[in-house]
Amino acid sequence: MTPIGAALWRNLRVHQIYGANTDVGKTIASTLLVKALSEKSKVGFLKPVSTGSLNDADDRHVRQFTVGNNNVLTKCLYQFGEPVSPHIAAQSTQVNNEILSSIYNILLSWSRAGLKNALVETAGGVHSPGPNGTSQADLYRPLRLPIVLVADSRLGGISSSISAFESLLLRGYDVHSVLLFQDDYYQNHEYLDMYFSRRDIPLLAFPKPPSRPEGNVTPDTETQDQVAMKAYYESLARGLDLDSFLQKMEQKCERRIENLENMAARANEAIWYPFTQHQGVRPRDITVIESAYGDYFQTYKASADIDQDKDDNVLQSTFDGSASWWTQGLGHGNPELALTAAHAAGKYGHVMFAGTVHRPALDLAELLLESFGNRRLRKVFYTDNGSTGMEVAIKMALRASCARYDWDSSTEDIKILGLKGSYHGDTIGVMDCSEPSTYNKKVEWYRGRGFWFDFPTIGMKNARWHVTVPEVLEQELGVGEDFDSLHEIFDIDKRLRSPSGQRYTRFITKTLDRLINEKGLKFGALIMEPIILGAGGMLFADPLFQRCLVDVVRSHSNSFGTSSGSEETPTNWSGVPVVFDEVFTGLYRLGRRTSASFLGVDADISVHAKLLTGGLIPLAVTLASKEIFDAFLSCEKSDALLHGHSYTAHPIGCHVAETSVRMMMDMENQGDWDHFQKQWTATTKPNEKTSQGVWSHWSLELVRDLSLAENVESVFAIGSVFSISLLDESGQTGYTSTAARGLQQKLALGASGTSSFNVHSRVLGNVLYLMASMKSTPGDLRGIEILLRNALLH
């Protein structure tokens, strides 16, 4: 399915007319606007769904009072005979996308035909259901047409008008103007004029139409009515300052396009971009995101990139291939999340969190502790992002190990254990948890404090699943293995007893022995990103190796130091505290609630962020065991974990996070991903319980087919993550390789066709990755898969 996105043509001004309620004079306002606009140029009037009786049909009304005016085109898509709520009238009609597509195509044809203005009139109020039962405000959101709101002039109309406006705002619409009848008794227009002028939205009040003849409608009264209405419109045209009102609307449209045109240049002046070498960056390298909806950005297309003969819409749908840096899960512009955020903002704003508690923070903490299924984790500490969540995790782990082993950290250098290619965030403390790399080595205060293992990786090559052992480890671990299915690789219990399991264990044990006993190093934590080392280059770790590392550390409780006597319980840590950085990999990013579940071990400290809020706002949690928590207890305040950002556990983030996590859990429980799961389990391991299986939103066929492509090193997919490593002819790998740029550029060119779309992707050296959201449909992803195949196989 080609996505329908925002419609913004350079020469055709389109507005959508919404009513604050039924019967507020929407069609009269439309007629007024159509007549005024048609005096200068051609105007299209589109009523996608009409529910009045035929004689009252809104496009008919417009037609009737513009008859003989060659500048007016009218069109209705769906016509229903009875003026009842559309959800009852039309439950069985076309689905939403078809409606959007039809609207888009008509508007496009009008744009090509040189029309200057078009109005798209909705039916009923803003939330009146469309043909498929969806609220119109949601149904039409992908087009995000600027809105003309027809307010309600009747008693109670102030309220319904403002509420309707708020419903539109929280769906991300821009309201360009307001019209309503002038009622000199209720004077709603005076109140609303004050209200909207504060928001820089022009308002036009205009006289009411003549009353309709009373009694039965006869051909005579019908004609009288028409004559009266005609006179009414003529008097409106004479009496109102429509020109200046239309000019203000036109200015808003012009400014919208101007902004899109100049934003990249302005950004290039004012913005210092994250992770960006600015040298050589030109405005045209900056993607202007006009808005976003579902899995897509709406991005600005510079004139040069527009095929004006086909479609000069300056916006295009751009698949958010990095899931907005791995955060996105429930769709951009999700109205449920917007409303949830607004509710917490209205109920609390932010309230400080030291020594206080509020529902959103408590409910989220309890939900996470219960649903992660980790018996160790008992306490939740809030911070603002993955990096700060990891800073807290390090402080926790180091304190616990220094306390147990009675180390003096002010004189001794306590290190951490990890994997090469790890990355835990951008603050200097967590940078020190990774080995020197492109990311950190030039940071003036960076001092790597740890030992990092090389490790085997997994992926598909030439249609076979393969465990690849890095050259430096081949002597110890062998040359790698092939597997028939991904499930076999993830069958950890079985593999633990296999020769590779034994080799891994032996190798890790020996290495630790050398570091601790020979070199005399002190380690205070094992820190790992389960399954995928994300920022380090989408490295897919062999889960068996990660599991062995945890097992070896935990089974060597006396190797790391001389314990000052701690109890051995199933939930106490042994060796060193195990910290899982699930900032990227947790919360369904890999198809499961936690990525730890793939390894079959419980961490002592677990950090989560990114998808936590469904992709809306920053929030992080660091979960810890009771024993870790207890290491900070004392009579001294200075022994406490003295960490806490001002917005710790901000209610908006917590409330949105609780809602998001529940939404994802509901999707899991309702089997929303069955379709994806089945295609992976059907071909690999039929009896696997899908909920705990290994599967991806991306198709197994895609992975297999691309793994056969010439310049592909390996391919992998798990959960929403798809990743492809390309062979770099220059021999470079990692962050400095440019092998993936060609593929990235092909995806950015996108699909052709009337409503073309393209893909915004991020590369990490020779790796290009894409991420689905939790709500991506098979249809959405098929389009992207076709692009990928075209780019790599044809």
Next chain:
Amino acid sequence: MTPIGAALWRNLRVHQIYGANTDVGKTIASTLLVKALSEKSKVGFLKPVSTGSLNDADDRHVRQFTVGNNNVLTKCLYQFGEPVSPHIAAQSTQVNNEILSSIYNILLSWSRAGLKNALVETAGGVHSPGPNGTSQADLYRPLRLPIVLVADSRLGGISSSISAFESLLLRGYDVHSVLLFQDDYYQNHEYLDMYFSRRDIPLLAFPKPPSRPEGNVTPDTETQDQVAMKAYYESLARGLDLDSFLQKMEQKCERRIENLENMAARANEAIWYPFTQHQGVRPRDITVIESAYGDYFQTYKASADIDQDKDDNVLQSTFDGSASWWTQGLGHGNPELALTAAHAAGKYGHVMFAGTVHRPALDLAELLLESFGNRRLRKVFYTDNGSTGMEVAIKMALRASCARYDWDSSTEDIKILGLKGSYHGDTIGVMDCSEPSTYNKKVEWYRGRGFWFDFPTIGMKNARWHVTVPEVLEQELGVGEDFDSLHEIFDIDKRLRSPSGQRYTRFITKTLDRLINEKGLKFGALIMEPIILGAGGMLFADPLFQRCLVDVVRSHSNSFGTSSGSEETPTNWSGVPVVFDEVFTGLYRLGRRTSASFLGVDADISVHAKLLTGGLIPLAVTLASKEIFDAFLSCEKSDALLHGHSYTAHPIGCHVAETSVRMMMDMENQGDWDHFQKQWTATTKPNEKTSQGVWSHWSLELVRDLSLAENVESVFAIGSVFSISLLDESGQTGYTSTAARGLQQKLALGASGTSSFNVHSRVLGNVLYLMASMKSTPGDLRGIEILLRNALLH
């Protein structure tokens, strides 16, 4: 003015009836509920503002159909004759607080009289204006009564009902149930039942009343109507399952109280608190925040603290004395900010920011660059909080200085210059920017990297403004000075030329010479919080000393290292880059847009957070000069500033921030703080331009009077910050002192009286501070000032 807050009595269930629109059957629904509830116990029906004609008045209707029922009490506060929009009917009536107060007192009297239920019926729709023109949804928000929404059963009613619900949600209301007429033609109740049951809100549809007799109303038709309505209510009582509906509402009320009762204990289990020594913390030490509005939390009062004879409301208004850790500025539950947040959520969600741009981020960046009036700052880098903003600032400053002086930071230890008692955040990198202290010295990876000056502080003692020189500096700087006014202390230009200015300059120059030339230290930045060192203990620095430090550093361009040749321009840095941490002190916290303006110097790097979003959500900006930016330019990606959190420049935060900053700028320009400014300038320096003066929201009289109290060391106020240092008899000062606890406890006990309130404050050792918001009125603050006087002077 005593604040009116949320009303929640243990034995009286109060609901507020809102209509989705006028004429949806609100009064009939109320009557239905009143009748049903009155069968078991006493019910009160309150109509604060009635706008129908007398015969139709809603309380009259309820009375009429419950006549003879001793269990029903009805009451109307304001009655207007004509059914017109209240904003026109009653522009001149009572102000909002009086209405709230009257409602509260009636409900309180009903609670004392043993009523079990009460309904408060609004007029018109949710946003219909109250007597003072304020939307009812805003007017009644402080009480935050749970809501019964009467939905609209007519054509268009689905839309108006959902929009009304959304308007209520975004003001932080909880909707407990929905009622509406059953209309078998439009069937809105079916659609809405699906909609609300997904949100766990019970819906009751009930038959419409008999039609009214047509034609003129005569005594006969009037009686017929009454007879028919009576029969109607009787048939409803028989035909509907009201019991189970009321039970669901009752359950929601019970759960609300149960939650408040058990939240502290649950929090004590699940939450690891920021900056908290958990040893000995009991549930009763945790403040349960039910909601918040304006400057106040609504906090739960345990049974033991309630004087049941007076008022057994389990909630009380608690002044948010720390401005929620210094973030709060535009009032909790601010509906404009909630709507702004929702709009950005609906328009974008989060969109990734590397190489892209969106309006909220660009508009905010440009606004800040323009409005700060610092000629050096040209680029804006986004992060999530003050700590990460400062991490970025350090990375920027160190890179610039290492580049200019050609230092190899991987082998050399580059330090920073600062003041003792500084604090820049909780991440380990910025912890290293402060001298060893309670906060950081036990953090295992903390390594202080800098030199920190002792410095003179300012405050009022015994009704005199005084500059206090710490003992260790007395030999160099003298014993301090008295001043007649605060303005004299802030008259930097004059003081620079005075003997103290010369002493400061000499002392700093000498110290730097010793550190650099004798000890051979290398410094890469000067980092300061202008005027107030917040977390370090609300230390008010003598602005002259801070200014001298900047001047000396800048005038010694060749002392710090051998420059590899940089141009001297008015906007280039010299010596070392000057970093101002305005996270706490900026953006009107001290009454001015920037705190740098007090020092009269432009920083090279400036960090802002906290008030940036008006107190809603985390967001930080690090602004930098072009020259700092240029230090990262190269052909190597790895030379770039490789920092960037996933939610960098999240649109919600940026949009809310732009709105907040503009709102505060508008308040400044409109003279909203004139009242405060005048009392400071009138008594100190009449000719000072108020906008650039030194003033506080707190009264000068308060500062003076408290400075005379026996156990007070000194007092200070500037902008919204009020701070008092108490003498510690044990001789302790700083974080470990407990001298301020007694005052804190007195403020927590609060004011007595019917609608009592108390103050939640934070102490830093022997210092207790309070903060106003930008919207605090003189009346709000007077109540707090009285509490302070009572606690310290009586």
